[in-house]
Amino acid sequence: xxxxxxxxxxxxxxxxxxxxxxxxxxxxxxxxxxxxxxxxxxxxxxxxxxxxxxxxxxxxxxxxxxxxxxxxxxxxxxxxxxxxxxxxxxxxxxxxxxxxxxxxxxxxxxxxxxxxxxxxxxxxxxxxxxxxxxxxxxxxxxxxxxxxxxxxxxxxxxxxxxxxxxxxxxxxxxxxxxxxxxxxxxxxxxxxxxxxxxxxxxxxxxxxxxxxxxxxxxxxxxx
Amino acid sequence: xxxxxxxxxxxxxxxxxxxxxxxxxxxxxxxxxxxxxxxxxxxxxxxxxxxxxxxxxxxxxxxxxxxxxxxxxxxxxxxxxxxxxxxxxxxxxxxxxxxxxxxxxxxxxxxxxxxxxxxxxxxxxxxxxxxxxxxxxxxxxxxxxxxxxxxxxxxxxxxxxxxxxxxxxxxxxxxxxxxxxxxxxxxxxxxxxxxxxxxxxxxxxxxxxxxxxxxxxxxxxxxxxxxxxxxxxxxxxxxxxxxxxxxxxxxxxxxxxxxx
Numbered sequence: 271x272x273x274x275x276x277x278x279x280x281x282x283x284x285x286x287x288x289x290x291x292x293x294x295x296x297x298x299x300x301x302x303x304x305x306x307x308x309x310x311x312x313x314x315x316x317x318x319x320x321x322x323x324x325x326x327x328x329x330x331x332x333x334x335x336x337x338x339x340x341x342x343x344x345x346x347x348x349x350x351x352x353x354x355x356x357x358x359x360x361x362x363x364x365x366x367x368x369x370x371x372x373x374x375x376x377x378x379x380x381x382x383x384x385x386x387x388x389x390x391x392x393x394x395x396x397x398x399x400x401x402x403x404x405x406x407x408x409x410x411x412x413x414x415x416x417x418x419x420x421x422x423x424x425x426x427x428x429x430x431x432x433x434x435x436x437x438x439x440x441x442x443x444x445x446x447x448x449x450x451x452x453x454x455x456x457x458x459x460x461x462x463x464x465x466x467x468x469x470x471x472x473x474x475x476x477x478x479x480x481x482x483x484x485x486x487x488x489x490x491x492x493x
Numbered sequence: 494x495x496x497x498x499x500x501x502x503x504x505x506x507x508x509x510x511x512x513x514x515x516x517x518x519x520x521x522x523x524x525x526x527x528x529x530x531x532x533x534x535x536x537x538x539x540x541x542x543x544x545x546x547x548x549x550x551x552x553x554x555x556x557x558x559x560x561x562x563x564x565x566x567x568x569x570x571x572x573x574x575x576x577x578x579x580x581x582x583x584x585x586x587x588x589x590x591x592x593x594x595x596x597x598x599x600x601x602x603x604x605x606x607x608x609x610x611x612x613x614x615x616x617x618x619x620x621x622x623x624x625x626x627x628x629x630x631x632x633x634x635x636x637x638x639x640x641x642x643x644x645x646x647x648x649x650x651x652x653x654x655x656x657x658x659x660x661x662x663x664x665x666x667x668x669x670x671x672x673x674x675x676x677x678x679x680x681x682x683x684x685x686x687x688x689x690x691x692x693x694x695x696x697x698x699x700x701x702x703x704x705x706x707x708x709x710x711x712x713x714x715x716x717x718x719x720x721x722x723x724x725x726x727x728x729x730x731x732x733x734x735x736x737x738x739x740x741x742x743x744x745x746x747x748x749x750x751x752x753x
Contacts, residue, residue, distance in 0.1 A: 385595035389654075392545045393661060394585030394613040396577070403608065407599040 272455055279446045286442030287463050293356065293438060294425045294467075297363025301424070302417075304364060305371025310401075312376055323372070330369035336430055338366055343434040359431035359438075367424050374420060378413035379405060411482050418475030422468050439463055496559035498523050498665050498696045499544060503553035506539060513539050514550065515720040521665070524694040528707040530731075531717035532743055537700040540717070541667050544698065545587045546580060557583055558664065585613050588658030588666040592673050594650040596642040602629065602653045603638040606660050614661065628656040632686050648679030655686055665696035672703055704747055708732055716740050 276283075308323050330338070342351075342365075343358040353361065382405050390400045432440035439460060447456040499521040506514040513536045521527045529537040542548040543555060546563040555562050562583050565573045596605050606625035610616045616624065629635050632652040642650050651671060658666060668687065672680040684706050691697060691710050701707055707714055708728045715725040716737070724737045735741055 383595075385591060385593055386597055388547055389589075389591065389595035389597070389657075390609075392547055392584055392587070392589045393609045393658070394581040395609060396581060396612075399612045403612065404597055408597075411599065 272450075272452055275446070275450050275452050276455060276459055279442070279450075282442045282446065283439065283459065283463070286437060286439040289356065289436065289438040290425075290428050290440075290463075291467070293359050293363060293431055293436065294428050296360045297428075298367060298421055298424055300360065300364025301367030301371050304368035305373075306375055308368065308372035309375035309379060312372075313379065327369040327372060330366060331373075335362070335366050335427055336433065338362060339430060339434055355431075355434050355436045358434060359428075359436040362431075363424060363427065366427070367420065370420050371417070374413050374416040375409065378409040378416070381412040382408040414475070414479050414482065418472060418479070421471055421475075425467055425471065426464060495523075496556065497521060498525070498558060499698060500556045500559075501540075501544075501553065504540075504543060504550050504555060505552040506543065506548065506550045513720050514543070517553070517720075517722055519715060519722060519725070521696060521698055523696055525712045526691045526695075526697045526699065526710055527713045527715060528711040529698070529700045529715050529717060530702070530704070530707060530743075531723075535717040536720040537717050538669055541669050541698060541700050544667055545584050545589055547589075557587065581613070585609075585661055586664045588661060588663035590651070590654050590658055590666065590668045590671045592670040594642070594647070594654045594674075596650055596654055596657070598642050601639050601641055602634060602645065602656075605642070605653055606657045609657065610660055624660055625656070628660045629653070631659070632656045633682075646679060647675045648682045651675065651683045652686055655683075655690075659690075665698070666690065668697065668699040668701070670700050670702065672701070702747075704732070704744070716743070718743075 308327070312320055312323055314320075339359070339362040342362050343353065343355065346353055346358065386404055386408060387400055390404045395404075428438055429440040431438050432444060435441065443456040443460045447453045497520040499519070501517050501519045504514055504517040505512065517540060519527075519540075529540065531537055539548055543550045544557075544562070546555075549563060560566070560583060561575075563575055563580065565575050567573070596602075597608070600608060603622065603625055606628060607616075607618075607621040610621035610624060611618065614621075626635060626638065629638055632655055634649060634652055634656065637645060637649060637653075642653070645653065655671075671687070672683050675683065680703070684703065687697070687699070687706075688710055699707070699711070711728055713725060714728050714731040716723050716731060716735075716739075718739045724731055724735055724740050731740060732744065735744075
């Protein structure tokens with residue numbers, strides 16, 4: 271283990287880590303927004319649209335992220351979509367995760383007990399208020415663990431962006447390993463970085479989960 | 494003479510090939526308390542849920558103070574669903590209380606009551622809070638206003654649910670087995686609130702298995718079996734003088750179970 275090498279490459283590694291977090295954060299934001307939009311559109315019960323969204327989800331889930339990313343970055347120019355590597359990486363992560371987020375939200379919506387929306391319906395609330403004020407909060411609470419889980423998985427999918435030359439952590443590590451013949455140190459350092467990231471996310475997730483469920487499911491007391 | 498508060502005539506409904514309501518005629522006058530009793534699967538809850546159109550019905554008419562609910566009122570023409578806005582206008586005059594309370598778990602007791610006042614009645618926040626506190630006080634839960642449903646007992650949750658419905662100042666109230674999900678020692682507090690409402694002249698249609706309550710509070714009992722109203726009349730008549738074998742058998746089973 272050569273700390274001297276790691277120290278020399280620290281600026282590059284940190285900048286790579288920064289890019290990793292940027293791609294992950296921006297990609298997840300796109301994925302959550304798009305996934306939420308898809309889940310809402312699926313609730314419209316408009317068959318052709320529902321079928322189209324279903325096909326989208328199945329294609330995204332059925333193919334490797336690597337392939338999707340290549341198609342977007344290298345195939346994009348053929349249809350006039352010329353993207354810079356990092357932009358392509360972020361958009362790719364967004365599209366890829368949108369399918370998974372959409373499924374999590376769809377399941378979350380169907381987990382909201384029907385009685386809660388019926389109570390709102392029969393008191394005269396309109397569909398928008400019922401969605402926004404009743405279904406959405408309940409859905410978010412139900413999906414929170416799944417969302418944290420997806421965020422963690424997505425953080426590790428960012429390594430694939432190195433293949434289209436996004437200068438993220440994996441890319442910097444490979445550069446270091448190639449230039450200094452220190453493959454083990456590079457992989458070890460990378461594991462530490464990712465572990466830090468995932469640990470932070472999962473701790474925040476638990477804390478958030480405890481907060482939102484604190485009043486909904488008391489540890490003791492009558493049902 | 495004004496129209497009855499609720500009037501069902503010739504109402505039928507099927508779930509697929511299973512007919513759950515058969516040619517139901519029932520009317521409830523203003524300030525009248527009518528209890529629907531009968532074995533499970535007899536269609537009581539479905540009938541109740543048709544009154545505020547949580548369930549659609551296939552044939553017949555249901556009128557609330559003369560206004561047809563669920564469908565456009567065009568005699569002779571093919572049935573068309575009524576517009577959402579009109580349905581909501583009718584529904585907010587009909588309070589409903591469910592077996593499983595159906596409170597919104599992410600809102601405090603107070604917010605559960607103010608939410609519809611804000612969204613449907615369009616009251617300002619202070620007005621809604623003031624009215625909500627009045628009804629919560631009335632059901633004896635003013636000091637629980639800040640509690641979330643998960644921290645309340647079943648009886649307290651059901652009283653919040655009643656407060657939520659009452660705050661809308663409905664013209665009638667529907668109760669769908671309001672005490673069936675409660676521990677026996679919590680049933681009394683809910684029935685007490687309902688008895689109070691009845692004595693103040695609230696029009697109520699109640700699906701219940703609490704025969705004692707029905708006998709004391711109801712003006713009229715309707716016994717359902719197999720989707721039909723088999724017998725209806727004052728409690729004394731249905732409970733003690735019925736010649737209908739299905740009614741007698743049902744009551745006998747009820748008595749046997751409750752005497753030990």
